[in-house]
Amino acid sequence: MKQEQSVLVTGGAGYIGSHAVLALRDAGRDVAVLDNLSTGFRWLVPDDVPFYQGDVADAGLLAKIFAERGMGAGRGAIMHFAGSIIVPESVSDPLKYYDNNTSKSRGLIAAAVGAGVPHFIFSSTATVYGEPEVRPLSEDDPVQPVNPYGMSKAMTERILADTSAAHPINHAVLRYFNVAGADPQGRSGQSGEGATHLIKVAVECATGKRDHVAVFGNDYPTPDGTGMRDYIHVSDLAAAHLAALDALMAEPDRSLTMNVGYGRGFSVLEVLDAVDRVVGRSLPRQQEPRRPGDVASLVSDPSRIRGTTDWQPRHDDLERIVADALAWEEKLKTRRAEPGDSAQLEYEQPA
Ligand SMILES: NC(=O)c1ccc[n+]([C@@H]2O[C@H](COP(=O)([O-])OP(=O)(O)OC[C@H]3O[C@@H](n4cnc5c(N)ncnc54)[C@H](O)[C@@H]3O)[C@@H](O)[C@H]2O)c1
Numbered sequence: 001m002k003q004e005q006s007v008l009v010t011g012g013a014g015y016i017g018s019h020a021v022l023a024l025r026d027a028g029r030d031v032a033v034l035d036n037l038s039t040g041f042r043w044l045v046p047d048d049v050p051f052y053q054g055d056v057a058d059a060g061l062l063a064k065i066f067a068e069r070g071m072g073a074g075r076g077a078i079m080h081f082a083g084s085i086i087v088p089e090s091v092s093d094p095l096k097y098y099d100n101n102t103s104k105s106r107g108l109i110a111a112a113v114g115a116g117v118p119h120f121i122f123s124s125t126a127t128v129y130g131e132p133e134v135r136p137l138s139e140d141d142p143v144q145p146v147n148p149y150g151m152s153k154a155m156t157e158r159i160l161a162d163t164s165a166a167h168p169i170n171h172a173v174l175r176y177f178n179v180a181g182a183d184p185q186g187r188s189g190q191s192g193e194g195a196t197h198l199i200k201v202a203v204e205c206a207t208g209k210r211d212h213v214a215v216f217g218n219d220y221p222t223p224d225g226t227g228m229r230d231y232i233h234v235s236d237l238a239a240a241h242l243a244a245l246d247a248l249m250a251e252p253d254r255s256l257t258m259n260v261g262y263g264r265g266f267s268v269l270e271v272l273d274a275v276d277r278v279v280g281r282s283l284p285r286q287q288e289p290r291r292p293g294d295v296a297s298l299v300s301d302p303s304r305i306r307g308t309t310d311w312q313p314r315h316d317d318l319e320r321i322v323a324d325a326l327a328w329e330e331k332l333k334t335r336r337a338e339p340g341d342s343a344q345l346e347y348e349q350p351a
C-alpha cells in the first residue's frame, strides 16, 4: 500500500491534463495517468509517471489502477480531464459527447464511489453559461448551455452534485475560461492538428503553418466589435487543480464549483496586437463573418476561487501566454521536421 495519496489524472496525455501532471510531479505528489490516446500524445507524459493506456469506462482497468496506486477506502483523488472538446462536432455528433463526456464520466464517478476514492475534480467549461450577458460571470449565473458539448458537461456537474450529496466523495467542478499558452519550461503544450483556438491559430501563423488569421465578426456589442474572452495560462489552470485538491482534502464534507479565469477580457484584436508585439511583425489578418455558435463575451468573476483556495496565478500576462504558446509551436515545428518523429506520426502510432 502506498503511503502518499495518489492522484489519478484521466486525459493526462492531453493538452491541459499533461500540464496538471507536470504541476503534480513538480509538487512532489504521487501521480499516474489514464488516457486512451484518442487525442492525446504519449510523449507529453514524463517517462517517470506511471501511464495506463485505456478508457475511463473500463471498470476492470480502473479496479487494477486503484489497487496498484493505493486508491480507495478513503484514499486518493481523481482529476478527470478525459473528454471530447470540439463544440461543432458535438452539434453534428451529440451522442458521442453524451457518451464520452457524460456516460463515461458517470461510470468513472461510480467506480470512484464503489472503491471509496474520496475526492474528484472535474474539467468543466464556461460554455455551460450559454449565451450570457456581456459582464463577468459568477458561478451563480444560470447554467443554460446552447450546444451538446456544454450540456454534456452540465449534466456531469449535476451527476457530481447529486452523488456527493449521497456518498462520501467531495468534488470540485472547475469551469475553465479560455485556456492558452504552454509550460514555460517547454515540457508540454497544445499539440493536436486542426487547431481552432485563437492564440494557437495565431502562433501557427507566426511559424508559417498558416498564411493569415481570421477575425470572426466585428459587430459584437463589445468595445471594438470583436469577441471578448478571459485567457488563462494553462500552467495557472493546472495550479488551480492542486489548490482545489488541497481545499477538498481540508474539508471533506464540502464540494466546490469554481470559475477558473483571471477576471479580465481581451478582444480578438487585442490578442492579435499582443501576438504582433511578441512576434515583432504584423501577422496578416482577414476579417470574416461571425463564426456560428460564438458568443460576444465570456469573462469570469474569479472571486470564489480566490476566496476559497490559496490559488496564486503566476502568469497573468497576455504577452507571456502568447510567448509560451509561440515557443511551444516552434518546438513542435522542429519535431515535425524530423523524419519519423513528427507530432502527427506519434499521434497515429502511439508508443
Ligand atoms: N481546451 C480548452 O480550451 C478547454 C476549455 C474548457 C474545458 N476543457 C476541458 O478540459 C479537458 C481537457 O481538454 P484538453 O484541451 O486538454 O483536450 P485534449 O483533447 O488535449 O485532452 C483530452 C485527453 O483525454 C483523452 N481521452 C478522451 N476520451 C477518453 C476516454 N474515454 N478515456 C481515456 N482517455 C480519453 C484524450 O486522448 C486526450 O489525451 C476536457 O474535459 C475539456 O472538455 C478544455
Ligand SMILES: O=c1ccn([C@@H]2O[C@H](COP(=O)(O)OP(=O)(O)O[C@H]3O[C@H](CO)[C@H](O)[C@H](O)[C@H]3O)[C@@H](O)[C@H]2O)c(=O)[nH]1
Pocket: 085, 087, 125, 126, 127, 176, 177, 178, 179, 196, 197, 198, 199, 201, 213, 214, 215, 216, 217, 226, 227, 228, 229, 268, 291, 294, 298
Ligand atoms: O481563428 C480564430 C479563432 C477564434 N477567433 C475568435 O476568438 C475568440 C476565442 O475563440 P476560441 O476558438 O479561441 O475559443 P472559444 O471562446 O470559442 O472556446 C473556448 O473557450 C470556451 C470557454 O470560454 C470553452 O471552454 C470552449 O470549449 C473553448 O474551445 C472568439 O471570439 C472567436 O470568434 C477568431 O476570431 N479567429
